Amino acid sequence: MTVLGIETSCDETAIAVLDIKDMEHVSVRANVVSSQIALHAKFGGVVPNLAAREHANNIGHVLEAALKEAKISDIGKKVDLIAVTRGPGLGPALLVGIAFAKALAWKYDKPLVGADHMRAHVYSNWLPDSAGKLISLQASKRFPILNLIVSGGHTELVLMDGYENFKLIGETMDDAVGEAFDKVARLLGLGYPGGPAISRRAEKWKSEARLRPELRPRGNPKFKIKFPRPMEKSKNYNFSFSGLKTAVLYKIQDLKEAGIEITDDIKDQLCFEFQRSAVDVLVQKTIRAAQEHGAKTILLSGGVSANSLLRTELSKAAADSGLAYGQPLLTYTGDNAAMIGLAGYAAQKYGKADTDWQSVDMDANLFIATSN
Ligand code: KG4
Ligand code: ZN
Numbered sequence: 001m002t003v004l005g006i007e008t009s010c011d012e013t014a015i016a017v018l019d020i021k022d023m024e025h026v027s028v029r030a031n032v033v034s035s036q037i038a039l040h041a042k043f044g045g046v047v048p049n050l051a052a053r054e055h056a057n058n059i060g061h062v063l064e065a066a067l068k069e070a071k072i073s074d075i076g077k078k079v080d081l082i083a084v085t086r087g088p089g090l091g092p093a094l095l096v097g098i099a100f101a102k103a104l105a106w107k108y109d110k111p112l113v114g115a116d117h118m119r120a121h122v123y124s125n126w127l128p129d130s131a132g133k134l135i136s137l138q139a140s141k142r143f144p145i146l147n148l149i150v151s152g153g154h155t156e157l158v159l160m161d162g163y164e165n166f167k168l169i170g171e172t173m174d175d176a177v178g179e180a181f182d183k184v185a186r187l188l189g190l191g192y193p194g195g196p197a198i199s200r201r202a203e204k205w206k207s208e209a210r211l212r213p214e215l216r217p218r219g220n221p222k223f224k225i226k227f228p229r230p231m232e233k234s235k236n237y238n239f240s241f242s243g244l245k246t247a248v249l250y251k252i253q254d255l256k257e258a259g260i261e262i263t264d265d266i267k268d269q270l271c272f273e274f275q276r277s278a279v280d281v282l283v284q285k286t287i288r289a290a291q292e293h294g295a296k297t298i299l300l301s302g303g304v305s306a307n308s309l310l311r312t313e314l315s316k317a318a319a320d321s322g323l324a325y326g327q328p329l330l331t332y333t334g335d336n337a338a339m340i341g342l343a344g345y346a347a348q349k350y351g352k353a354d355t356d357w358q359s360v361d362m363d364a365n366l367f368i369a370t371s372n
Contacts, residue, residue, distance in 0.1 A: 001080035002029075004066075004104075005341025008055040008097030009089025009117050010152070011036040011046045014337035015062045017070035017079075020345050023126055023163060024134060030069035031331070031338045034058050041192045045182065052092035059100050066337075076108040081355070083344020086114030087366030088153065094362045102357050111355035113344040117335075118154060118368040119166065120343035121301040122147050124328040127338050136326035142297035146290040148282060148314070149368075151302035152178035152193070155282075157237050157289050158368055160299075164351040168369040169289050170237025177278055178304045180241035184248050184274050188267050199307050202275040205268035225251060225269055227277040229284075237289045239281060248274050275309055283313045287321055297324040306333040 007014040017030040036054045040046045072078045084101035087094060098114070105112035125136040145160040146169070155172040175183065178195055185194020190201070227247045230240045248270060255262060290298050298318045304310065311327055318325035332339060347353035354360070 001345070002072075002078055003081045003083055003341040003345050004075070004079045005115075005337035005339070005344060006059075006082070006084040006097045006101045007117075007120075007335055007337040007340045008059065008093050008100075009085045009087070010093060010335055011040055011051050012335040013055045013058045013062050014335060014340075015059075015066040016337035016341050017066055017072060018338060018341040018345075020342065023342075023346065026126060026128060026134075026342060027132055028127060028338045029071075030066040031336060032062050032066040032069065033334075033336050034062050037193065044186055044192050046090065048090040048092045051090060052096050055093055055096040059096060063100075075104065075110070079108070079110060081344065081348065082110050082112045083115045083341050083347075084112065084360065085117045085120070085340050086360060087363035088117055089364060091362065091364045094364060098360065098362050102360065105357035110357075111348070112357040112360050113348045113353045113355050114360040114363075115340045115343040115347060116366055116368060117340070117343075118149055118151075118156065118158075118302075118366075119164075119346070120339040121149050121151065122158070122160065122166075122299065123342045123346060124301050124332040124336070124339040125299045125326050126342060127329065127332050129329055136299070136328060137297070137324055142324050144293065144295045145297045145299050146286065146293060146295035147299050147301060148286045149302045150177050150282065150300070150304035150310070152176060152182065152304075154302065155239050155241070156368065157286060159293050159295065162350070163346050166369050168367075169293065170239065170285065172239040172241060173231075174240050174242035175245065177239070177241050177282065178302070180245045180278060181275075181304065183245045184271075187245075187249055187252060188262075188270065190267075193303075195304060195307060198271045198275055199309070201268045201271035202309065205265075205272040208265075208268070209272075225273045227251075227273050229277055229281050232281050232284055237285055239285065241278065244274065244277055275307070279307070279310050279313055282310060283317050286314065287317050287323075290318075290323055291321065295323065297326065299325075300327040301333070303334050306330055 157170040182194040190197040
Protein backbone atom coordinates (compact mmCIF):
# COMPACT_ATOMS: atom_id res chain seq x y z
CA MET A 1 0.00 0.00 0.00
CA THR A 2 1.06 3.60 -0.49
CA VAL A 3 1.24 5.68 2.69
CA LEU A 4 1.53 9.46 3.03
CA GLY A 5 3.27 10.41 6.30
CA ILE A 6 3.03 13.88 7.88
CA GLU A 7 5.18 15.19 10.76
CA THR A 8 4.96 18.60 12.50
CA SER A 9 5.62 17.79 16.18
CA CYS A 10 8.59 20.12 16.65
CA ASP A 11 10.71 22.20 14.27
CA GLU A 12 10.66 20.13 11.08
CA THR A 13 7.80 20.22 8.59
CA ALA A 14 8.03 16.82 6.93
CA ILE A 15 6.04 14.77 4.44
CA ALA A 16 7.00 11.38 3.01
CA VAL A 17 5.54 8.80 0.63
CA LEU A 18 6.19 5.11 1.27
CA ASP A 19 5.27 1.89 -0.50
CA ILE A 20 4.84 -0.81 2.12
CA LYS A 21 4.31 -4.49 1.45
CA ASP A 22 5.07 -5.49 5.00
CA MET A 23 7.41 -4.25 7.75
CA GLU A 24 10.47 -5.71 6.05
CA HIS A 25 9.58 -4.57 2.53
CA VAL A 26 9.35 -0.83 2.68
CA SER A 27 10.39 1.60 0.00
CA VAL A 28 10.69 5.33 0.57
CA ARG A 29 9.51 7.15 -2.59
CA ALA A 30 9.81 10.64 -1.14
CA ASN A 31 11.12 12.06 2.11
CA VAL A 32 10.92 15.86 2.27
CA VAL A 33 12.01 17.69 5.43
CA SER A 34 11.83 21.46 5.74
CA SER A 35 13.82 22.47 8.79
CA GLN A 36 13.14 25.58 10.86
CA ILE A 37 16.39 25.27 12.81
CA ALA A 38 17.82 28.55 11.49
CA LEU A 39 14.66 30.39 12.59
CA HIS A 40 14.73 29.04 16.16
CA ALA A 41 18.51 29.20 16.60
CA LYS A 42 18.43 32.89 17.50
CA PHE A 43 16.10 32.09 20.43
CA GLY A 44 18.33 29.24 21.66
CA GLY A 45 15.51 26.68 21.33
CA VAL A 46 12.20 25.95 19.62
CA VAL A 47 9.45 28.56 20.14
CA PRO A 48 6.13 26.65 19.87
CA ASN A 49 3.93 29.36 18.34
CA LEU A 50 6.61 30.37 15.88
CA ALA A 51 7.00 26.70 14.90
CA ALA A 52 3.24 26.39 14.32
CA ARG A 53 3.20 29.49 12.10
CA GLU A 54 6.07 28.16 10.03
CA HIS A 55 4.45 24.73 9.68
CA ALA A 56 1.28 26.43 8.43
CA ASN A 57 3.28 28.50 5.93
CA ASN A 58 5.31 25.55 4.65
CA ILE A 59 3.17 22.45 4.77
CA GLY A 60 1.44 22.98 1.43
CA HIS A 61 4.79 23.43 -0.34
CA VAL A 62 6.27 20.42 1.43
CA LEU A 63 3.33 18.29 0.25
CA GLU A 64 3.79 19.50 -3.32
CA ALA A 65 7.50 18.67 -3.21
CA ALA A 66 6.87 15.21 -1.76
CA LEU A 67 4.21 14.35 -4.34
CA LYS A 68 6.50 15.54 -7.12
CA GLU A 69 9.39 13.44 -5.82
CA ALA A 70 7.13 10.38 -5.55
CA LYS A 71 5.66 11.14 -9.01
CA ILE A 72 2.11 11.20 -7.65
CA SER A 73 -0.31 13.51 -9.42
CA ASP A 74 -3.51 12.38 -7.73
CA ILE A 75 -3.68 11.58 -4.01
CA GLY A 76 -7.21 10.28 -4.49
CA LYS A 77 -6.03 7.54 -6.84
CA LYS A 78 -2.55 6.76 -5.56
CA VAL A 79 -2.54 7.01 -1.77
CA ASP A 80 -4.09 4.28 0.42
CA LEU A 81 -3.45 5.60 3.92
CA ILE A 82 -2.50 8.93 5.53
CA ALA A 83 -0.53 8.94 8.81
CA VAL A 84 0.08 12.01 10.96
CA THR A 85 1.96 12.54 14.22
CA ARG A 86 -0.59 12.94 17.03
CA GLY A 87 2.04 13.29 19.81
CA PRO A 88 4.13 13.63 21.82
CA GLY A 89 5.29 17.10 20.80
CA LEU A 90 4.48 20.80 20.93
CA GLY A 91 0.70 21.33 20.97
CA PRO A 92 0.44 24.25 18.52
CA ALA A 93 2.88 22.56 16.12
CA LEU A 94 1.10 19.18 16.21
CA LEU A 95 -2.28 20.82 15.54
CA VAL A 96 -1.12 22.19 12.18
CA GLY A 97 -0.17 18.74 10.87
CA ILE A 98 -3.30 17.12 12.26
CA ALA A 99 -5.64 19.74 10.78
CA PHE A 100 -3.87 19.46 7.42
CA ALA A 101 -4.01 15.64 7.47
CA LYS A 102 -7.70 15.65 8.41
CA ALA A 103 -8.48 18.01 5.56
CA LEU A 104 -6.67 15.71 3.09
CA ALA A 105 -8.37 12.59 4.49
CA TRP A 106 -11.76 14.26 4.25
CA LYS A 107 -11.19 15.69 0.79
CA TYR A 108 -9.89 12.45 -0.74
CA ASP A 109 -11.94 10.11 1.44
CA LYS A 110 -8.91 8.26 2.81
CA PRO A 111 -8.27 6.43 6.07
CA LEU A 112 -6.24 8.51 8.52
CA VAL A 113 -4.19 7.18 11.40
CA GLY A 114 -2.63 9.14 14.29
CA ALA A 115 0.97 8.02 14.85
CA ASP A 116 3.09 8.07 17.99
CA HIS A 117 6.28 10.07 17.39
CA MET A 118 8.37 7.91 19.77
CA ARG A 119 7.22 4.63 18.24
CA ALA A 120 8.02 6.20 14.89
CA HIS A 121 11.63 6.81 16.01
CA VAL A 122 11.83 3.09 16.89
CA TYR A 123 10.44 2.14 13.46
CA SER A 124 13.05 4.33 11.73
CA ASN A 125 15.19 1.20 12.11
CA TRP A 126 12.96 -0.50 9.52
CA LEU A 127 13.59 2.18 6.86
CA PRO A 128 15.87 0.98 4.05
CA ASP A 129 18.71 2.83 2.33
CA SER A 130 18.35 4.39 -1.12
CA ALA A 131 19.11 1.05 -2.77
CA GLY A 132 16.16 -0.42 -0.88
CA LYS A 133 18.35 -2.44 1.46
CA LEU A 134 17.34 -2.83 5.08
CA ILE A 135 20.68 -2.23 6.73
CA SER A 136 19.65 -1.89 10.36
CA LEU A 137 18.73 -5.54 10.72
CA GLN A 138 15.98 -8.02 10.22
CA ALA A 139 14.70 -6.81 13.54
CA SER A 140 11.35 -8.55 13.52
CA LYS A 141 13.08 -11.89 13.84
CA ARG A 142 14.93 -10.75 16.92
CA PHE A 143 12.22 -9.93 19.44
CA PRO A 144 12.35 -9.12 22.30
CA ILE A 145 14.08 -5.90 21.32
CA LEU A 146 15.32 -3.33 23.83
CA ASN A 147 15.05 0.17 22.39
CA LEU A 148 17.14 3.09 23.56
CA ILE A 149 15.24 6.16 22.34
CA VAL A 150 17.20 9.37 22.78
CA SER A 151 15.87 12.72 21.57
CA GLY A 152 15.53 16.36 22.54
CA GLY A 153 12.44 15.65 24.62
CA HIS A 154 12.82 12.00 25.69
CA THR A 155 15.30 9.44 26.98
CA GLU A 156 13.62 6.06 27.26
CA LEU A 157 14.40 2.36 27.48
CA VAL A 158 11.50 0.50 25.94
CA LEU A 159 11.10 -3.25 25.60
CA MET A 160 9.38 -4.37 22.41
CA ASP A 161 7.93 -7.87 22.30
CA GLY A 162 6.40 -7.55 18.85
CA TYR A 163 5.13 -4.80 16.57
CA GLU A 164 3.05 -2.33 18.58
CA ASN A 165 3.86 -4.14 21.81
CA PHE A 166 5.87 -1.67 23.92
CA LYS A 167 6.72 -1.61 27.61
CA LEU A 168 8.59 1.22 29.32
CA ILE A 169 11.58 -0.03 31.34
CA GLY A 170 13.23 3.25 32.28
CA GLU A 171 13.29 6.95 31.46
CA THR A 172 14.93 10.20 32.46
CA MET A 173 13.92 11.70 35.79
CA ASP A 174 14.69 15.23 34.60
CA ASP A 175 16.31 16.44 31.35
CA ALA A 176 16.36 14.36 28.18
CA VAL A 177 19.88 13.62 26.97
CA GLY A 178 19.40 15.75 23.82
CA GLU A 179 18.22 18.59 26.05
CA ALA A 180 21.41 18.22 28.12
CA PHE A 181 23.52 18.45 24.93
CA ASP A 182 21.56 21.57 23.95
CA LYS A 183 21.92 23.18 27.39
CA VAL A 184 25.65 22.47 27.67
CA ALA A 185 26.10 23.91 24.17
CA ARG A 186 24.29 27.05 25.32
CA LEU A 187 26.59 27.33 28.37
CA LEU A 188 29.56 27.21 26.01
CA GLY A 189 28.01 29.58 23.47
CA LEU A 190 27.88 26.93 20.74
CA GLY A 191 24.40 27.69 19.38
CA TYR A 192 21.32 25.55 18.83
CA PRO A 193 20.94 22.59 18.38
CA GLY A 194 23.82 21.63 20.60
CA GLY A 195 24.26 17.93 19.86
CA PRO A 196 26.12 18.18 16.54
CA ALA A 197 28.35 21.06 17.79
CA ILE A 198 29.33 19.20 20.97
CA SER A 199 29.99 16.01 19.05
CA ARG A 200 32.25 17.84 16.55
CA ARG A 201 34.27 19.52 19.30
CA ALA A 202 34.59 16.27 21.24
CA GLU A 203 36.00 14.52 18.15
CA LYS A 204 38.40 17.40 17.60
CA TRP A 205 39.61 17.18 21.19
CA LYS A 206 40.12 13.44 20.90
CA SER A 207 42.37 13.81 17.88
CA GLU A 208 44.23 16.91 19.07
CA ALA A 209 44.84 15.84 22.65
CA ARG A 210 46.86 12.94 21.31
CA LEU A 211 49.01 15.24 19.18
CA ARG A 212 49.46 18.00 21.74
CA PRO A 213 50.57 16.48 25.06
CA GLU A 214 50.41 19.85 26.82
CA LEU A 215 46.62 19.68 26.43
CA ARG A 216 46.32 16.39 28.23
CA PRO A 217 45.03 16.64 31.78
CA ARG A 218 48.08 14.84 33.13
CA GLY A 219 50.35 17.21 31.27
CA ASN A 220 48.52 20.13 32.80
CA PRO A 221 46.71 19.28 36.05
CA LYS A 222 45.12 22.72 36.17
CA PHE A 223 42.78 21.64 33.39
CA LYS A 224 41.89 18.24 34.75
CA ILE A 225 38.24 17.76 33.94
CA LYS A 226 36.09 14.78 34.86
CA PHE A 227 32.32 14.61 35.14
CA PRO A 228 30.06 12.25 37.12
CA ARG A 229 28.13 9.34 35.58
CA PRO A 230 24.71 10.10 37.14
CA MET A 231 22.67 7.06 38.23
CA GLU A 232 25.09 4.68 36.53
CA LYS A 233 25.07 2.32 39.48
CA SER A 234 21.41 2.71 40.50
CA LYS A 235 19.42 -0.54 40.38
CA ASN A 236 16.63 0.80 38.18
CA TYR A 237 16.88 1.82 34.52
CA ASN A 238 16.14 5.49 34.93
CA PHE A 239 18.46 8.30 33.91
CA SER A 240 19.26 11.80 35.13
CA PHE A 241 21.09 14.38 33.04
CA SER A 242 20.37 17.68 34.73
CA GLY A 243 23.12 17.13 37.36
CA LEU A 244 25.63 16.43 34.60
CA LYS A 245 24.74 19.72 32.93
CA THR A 246 25.13 21.50 36.29
CA ALA A 247 28.53 19.84 36.79
CA VAL A 248 29.63 21.42 33.49
CA LEU A 249 28.31 24.79 34.66
CA TYR A 250 30.22 24.54 37.97
CA LYS A 251 33.40 23.51 36.16
CA ILE A 252 33.16 26.57 33.94
CA GLN A 253 32.63 28.76 37.00
CA ASP A 254 35.59 27.15 38.84
CA LEU A 255 37.90 27.68 35.88
CA LYS A 256 36.84 31.31 35.57
CA GLU A 257 37.30 31.90 39.30
CA ALA A 258 40.80 30.42 39.03
CA GLY A 259 41.51 33.04 36.38
CA ILE A 260 41.60 30.50 33.54
CA GLU A 261 40.19 31.72 30.26
CA ILE A 262 37.64 29.40 28.60
CA THR A 263 39.55 28.97 25.37
CA ASP A 264 38.48 26.87 22.40
CA ASP A 265 40.75 24.08 23.64
CA ILE A 266 39.03 24.04 27.01
CA LYS A 267 35.60 24.11 25.35
CA ASP A 268 36.62 21.12 23.24
CA GLN A 269 37.74 19.24 26.34
CA LEU A 270 34.54 20.08 28.24
CA CYS A 271 32.52 18.77 25.27
CA PHE A 272 34.60 15.60 25.13
CA GLU A 273 34.23 14.83 28.84
CA PHE A 274 30.52 15.71 28.93
CA GLN A 275 29.78 13.51 25.90
CA ARG A 276 31.86 10.67 27.36
CA SER A 277 29.87 10.75 30.64
CA ALA A 278 26.47 10.88 28.92
CA VAL A 279 27.34 8.06 26.50
CA ASP A 280 28.87 5.88 29.25
CA VAL A 281 25.67 6.00 31.30
CA LEU A 282 23.43 5.34 28.30
CA VAL A 283 25.48 2.37 27.10
CA GLN A 284 26.00 0.80 30.51
CA LYS A 285 22.33 0.96 31.49
CA THR A 286 21.06 -0.19 28.11
CA ILE A 287 23.22 -3.31 28.15
CA ARG A 288 22.21 -4.14 31.73
CA ALA A 289 18.50 -3.64 30.95
CA ALA A 290 18.78 -5.82 27.83
CA GLN A 291 20.41 -8.62 29.81
CA GLU A 292 17.97 -8.47 32.67
CA HIS A 293 14.93 -8.45 30.38
CA GLY A 294 16.21 -11.20 28.11
CA ALA A 295 16.33 -9.01 24.99
CA LYS A 296 17.97 -10.49 21.90
CA THR A 297 18.49 -7.18 20.15
CA ILE A 298 19.27 -3.58 21.01
CA LEU A 299 17.98 -0.84 18.72
CA LEU A 300 19.02 2.80 18.99
CA SER A 301 16.83 5.68 17.75
CA GLY A 302 15.91 9.38 18.11
CA GLY A 303 17.76 12.59 17.24
CA VAL A 304 20.71 11.82 19.54
CA SER A 305 21.23 8.49 17.74
CA ALA A 306 23.15 10.59 15.17
CA ASN A 307 25.91 10.84 17.77
CA SER A 308 28.89 8.89 16.46
CA LEU A 309 30.38 8.02 19.87
CA LEU A 310 27.03 6.63 21.02
CA ARG A 311 26.68 4.64 17.78
CA THR A 312 30.13 3.03 18.04
CA GLU A 313 30.12 2.44 21.80
CA LEU A 314 26.64 0.91 21.92
CA SER A 315 27.31 -1.28 18.93
CA LYS A 316 30.59 -2.53 20.49
CA ALA A 317 29.00 -3.16 23.88
CA ALA A 318 26.09 -5.06 22.29
CA ALA A 319 28.52 -7.27 20.34
CA ASP A 320 30.58 -7.93 23.48
CA SER A 321 27.39 -9.07 25.22
CA GLY A 322 26.32 -11.33 22.35
CA LEU A 323 23.35 -9.13 21.41
CA ALA A 324 22.25 -8.15 17.92
CA TYR A 325 22.35 -4.41 17.34
CA GLY A 326 20.78 -1.93 14.92
CA GLN A 327 20.71 1.83 14.40
CA PRO A 328 18.84 4.00 11.89
CA LEU A 329 20.50 5.42 8.79
CA LEU A 330 21.75 8.95 9.57
CA THR A 331 19.06 10.36 7.23
CA TYR A 332 16.39 9.01 9.56
CA THR A 333 17.84 9.82 13.00
CA GLY A 334 16.26 13.29 13.19
CA ASP A 335 12.56 14.02 12.81
CA ASN A 336 11.16 12.91 9.45
CA ALA A 337 7.85 11.74 8.01
CA ALA A 338 9.04 8.41 6.56
CA MET A 339 9.15 7.03 10.10
CA ILE A 340 5.68 8.48 10.73
CA GLY A 341 4.28 6.75 7.63
CA LEU A 342 5.69 3.43 8.81
CA ALA A 343 4.48 3.94 12.40
CA GLY A 344 0.99 4.73 11.08
CA TYR A 345 1.05 1.57 8.97
CA ALA A 346 2.14 -0.51 12.01
CA ALA A 347 -0.50 1.10 14.24
CA GLN A 348 -3.36 0.16 11.91
CA LYS A 349 -1.95 -3.27 11.04
CA TYR A 350 -0.81 -4.48 14.47
CA GLY A 351 -2.44 -2.07 16.92
CA LYS A 352 -5.95 -0.91 17.59
CA ALA A 353 -5.69 2.37 15.73
CA ASP A 354 -8.92 3.86 14.44
CA THR A 355 -8.61 5.06 10.84
CA ASP A 356 -11.64 7.32 10.71
CA TRP A 357 -10.33 10.88 10.28
CA GLN A 358 -12.78 12.22 12.84
CA SER A 359 -11.31 10.08 15.60
CA VAL A 360 -7.71 11.25 15.25
CA ASP A 361 -6.87 13.59 18.13
CA MET A 362 -3.77 15.38 19.29
CA ASP A 363 -2.08 14.10 22.44
CA ALA A 364 0.91 16.32 23.21
CA ASN A 365 1.91 14.03 26.12
CA LEU A 366 1.29 10.72 24.36
CA PHE A 367 3.02 7.91 26.25
CA ILE A 368 4.72 5.16 24.28
CA ALA A 369 3.65 2.24 26.44
CA THR A 370 -0.08 2.95 26.27
CA SER A 371 -0.84 4.69 22.97
CA ASN A 372 -2.95 3.08 20.23
O1 KG4 B 1 14.43 13.43 17.64
P1 KG4 B 1 14.83 14.85 17.43
O2 KG4 B 1 15.23 15.29 16.05
O3 KG4 B 1 13.72 15.81 17.93
C1 KG4 B 1 12.96 15.50 19.05
O4 KG4 B 1 11.96 14.74 18.89
O5 KG4 B 1 13.37 15.93 20.16
O6 KG4 B 1 16.06 15.13 18.45
C2 KG4 B 1 16.69 16.38 18.53
C3 KG4 B 1 17.83 16.30 19.53
C4 KG4 B 1 18.43 17.66 19.88
O7 KG4 B 1 18.51 17.76 21.28
C5 KG4 B 1 19.83 17.60 19.25
O8 KG4 B 1 20.79 18.36 19.95
C6 KG4 B 1 20.14 16.13 19.34
O9 KG4 B 1 18.91 15.50 19.01
N1 KG4 B 1 21.21 15.72 18.41
C7 KG4 B 1 22.40 15.21 18.81
C8 KG4 B 1 23.17 14.99 17.63
N2 KG4 B 1 22.42 15.37 16.56
C9 KG4 B 1 21.21 15.80 17.05
N3 KG4 B 1 22.88 14.95 20.04
C10 KG4 B 1 24.14 14.45 20.13
N4 KG4 B 1 24.93 14.24 19.06
C11 KG4 B 1 24.50 14.49 17.79
N5 KG4 B 1 25.31 14.27 16.76
ZN1 ZN C 1 11.90 13.24 17.44
